[in-house]
Each structure stands twice: as C-alpha cells, then as structure tokens.
Amino acid sequence: MGAWILPVAAIGLAWLVYRWVTRRARRRRRILAQPFPAEWERVLLEEVVFYRSLKTEGRARFRRDLQIFLGEKHVTGIETEVDTTTLVLAAASAVIPIFGYPDWEWDQITEVLIYPGRFGHDFEFEKGEGRNVLGMVGTGVMDRVMILSKPDLLAGFRNPSDKRNVGLHEFAHLVDKSDGHIDGVPAIGLDARSIGPWIELIRTEMQKIESGESDLHPYALTNEAEFFAVATEYLFERPDRMRVEHPELFEFLQKIFRQDLKSRITALGRERLRGRSQLGRNSPCPCGSGKKYKKCCMRRG
Numbered sequence: 001m002g003a004w005i006l007p008v009a010a011i012g013l014a015w016l017v018y019r020w021v022t023r024r025a026r027r028r029r030r031i032l033a034q035p036f037p038a039e040w041e042r043v044l045l046e047e048v049v050f051y052r053s054l055k056t057e058g059r060a061r062f063r064r065d066l067q068i069f070l071g072e073k074h075v076t077g078i079e080t081e082v083d084t085t086t087l088v089l090a091a092a093s094a095v096i097p098i099f100g101y102p103d104w105e106w107d108q109i110t111e112v113l114i115y116p117g118r119f120g121h122d123f124e125f126e127k128g129e130g131r132n133v134l135g136m137v138g139t140g141v142m143d144r145v146m147i148l149s150k151p152d153l154l155a156g157f158r159n160p161s162d163k164r165n166v167g168l169h170e171f172a173h174l175v176d177k178s179d180g181h182i183d184g185v186p187a188i189g190l191d192a193r194s195i196g197p198w199i200e201l202i203r204t205e206m207q208k209i210e211s212g213e214s215d216l217h218p219y220a221l222t223n224e225a226e227f228f229a230v231a232t233e234y235l236f237e238r239p240d241r242m243r244v245e246h247p248e249l250f251e252f253l254q255k256i257f258r259q260d261l262k263s264r265i266t267a268l269g270r271e272r273l274r275g276r277s278q279l280g281r282n283s284p285c286p287c288g289s290g291k292k293y294k295k296c297c298m299r300r301g
Contacts, residue, residue, distance in 0.1 A: 040067075049157075062095055070087065135153075169232065235257070
C-alpha cells in the first residue's frame with residue numbers, strides 16, 4: 001500500500017506544477033476563442049490611425065494583442081463610465097508602442113483607472129487647484145496601476161497630428177520601466193554600445209528645446225524619463241515630421257521600439273489626413289473574410 005503513496009503524490013504534484021506553468025497559455029486560449037467584438041473593430045477603424053495603416057496580417061495581430069490585454073487587465077472607471085471607445089483606446093495605447101515585440105508581456109501593470117478629468121498629484125480630481133495631470137503611472141501603493149484622464153485619452157487619438165497622446169505617453173513610461181527604472185533608458189532596443197550615444201542625444205535634444213530650436217514639447221525638459229515619453233508620442237503621431245526634424249532621434253526610437261515606421265510613413269500620413277473612418281454595414285469586413293461587414297463580424301458583435 002505504502003509503495004503507491006509516493007507515486008500518486010508525485011503525480012499530483014506534477015499536475016499542480018503543470019497547471020501553474022501553463023495557466024497563462026490556457027487563459028489566453030480561452031480569451032482568443034471569443035470572437036473579436038464588432039464594436040471594438042469599429043472604434044479601431046474610427047479612432048486609431050496606427051491600426052488603419054496596417055495591412056491585413058498586422059491588423060489581425062493588433063486585434064489579438066488588444067484582446068489579450070483587455071482579457072488580462074482591468075480598465076476601471078472612477079466616477080465615470082468606461083464606454084467601448086474608452087476601453088479600446090486604453091488598450092490600443094498599450095499595443096502600439098510594443099507592436100514590434102510580439103512576445104511582450106505587460107507584467108508592469110494590472111489595472112488602468114479612468115478618471116473623469118485631469119487630476120492632481122494627490123490623485124484627487126474633484127476640487128482644488130493644480131488639477132492638471134493628464135495621466136500617471138502609479139508607485140508605492142499604486143504600483144502596477146495607471147491613471148488616465150478620460151477626455152485627454154480620447155483627445156489624444158482624435159487629434160493625431162498634435163504629437164500629444166497621453167495613453168502612449170504613460171505606456172512609454174512602462175516600457176521604460178521594463179528594467180525596473182523609469183529613467184529614459186529602456187531595457188529594450190539598446191545594446192551596451194548604444195546607451196552612451198542615446199543619453200548624449202537626449203542631452204543634445206534637451207539643449208535644443210531650451211534654446212527654442214526644437215518642436216519637441218517643453219515638458220520633455222522635466223527629466224530624461226519625460227523626454228523619452230514625449231518623444232514616443234511624437235514618434236507614433238508624426239513619424240514623417242520627426243524623420244525630417246529629428247532624424248537621429250527618429251532612428252534611435254525606431255530601434256528601441258523595433259518598428260519600421262519609415263516604411264509606413266505614407267500609409268500613416270494618408271490615414272491621418274483622411275480623418276475618422278466610418279465602418280458601414282456594406283463595407284468590406286475588416287477581418288479580411290471577403291464578406292460584407294453586416295454579414296460577417298457585425299453579426300458576431
């Protein structure tokens with residue numbers, strides 16, 4: 001009898017270990033088994049220039065990454081509604097900067113809090129002066145939490161030419177934090193030989209801002225971390241202009257984010273100028289099925 005106890009116990013332990021090791025993969029299979037909601041697709045086509053500029057294969061991966069993010073993270077409204085547009089744009093803010101890293105894991109965050117407006121550094125948004133913070137990555141008791149002002153999140157996508165997008169800005173901070181520090185020197189895309197030149201480039205660009213010779217937003221002067229986040233907004237909103245005005249910065253950021261935006265500048269510019277896209281019932285379904293939208297994904301929404 002006793003001879004059977006150890007093998008049975010070992011099998012049970014092995015099963016528990018297997019369940020633990022494969023829990024993320026099993027959860028994602030369940031998430032991706034659900035059809036992509038048609039309303040999410042509508043928001044992407046109406047609001048997200050980056051998504052519209054992608055080809056069919058790229059759009060499919062963007063939808064997958066967005067679906068996983070929303071399946072694993074919480075987006076919570078604080079005295080405001082998290083409608084479909086707000087939900088999808090919060091997730092799109094996470095997908096865009098790491099789109100060059102198909103295996104990226106957002107372990108630095110568990111929840112995005114949506115505030116009804118701008119807030120202070122004390123996290124209050126109802127009364128008092130100094131309520132001018134658009135977004136924030138939490139620390140301490142707020143670690144792994146992000147706060148975004150709902151009006152500013154929406155405005156960031158609805159004005160894709162102003163080089164400002166608070167969602168991209170805050171997720172850039174989390175990319176920067178991938179090595180545990182928000183210091184303007186992310187752990188990705190820079191080898192040991194590139195770190196020195198990158199830091200020197202930041203200093204050079206800051207000096208240009210101070211002397212009025214740069215169109216980077218002055219908030220980039222706050223510190224190296226804010227410079228990186230401001231430059232990230234600029235890169236993804238106006239890569240065409242950054243390539244001309246800041247060619248060295250453009251090349252460094254392409255390397256960091258592992259995205260060839262140079263090859264997509266024409267598509268991005270076309271979609272930006274075209275404005276918000278409308279997905280009609282008789283439009284070709286964006287999933288690439290060849291069917292009309294009303295006979296395909298619209299039914300699954």
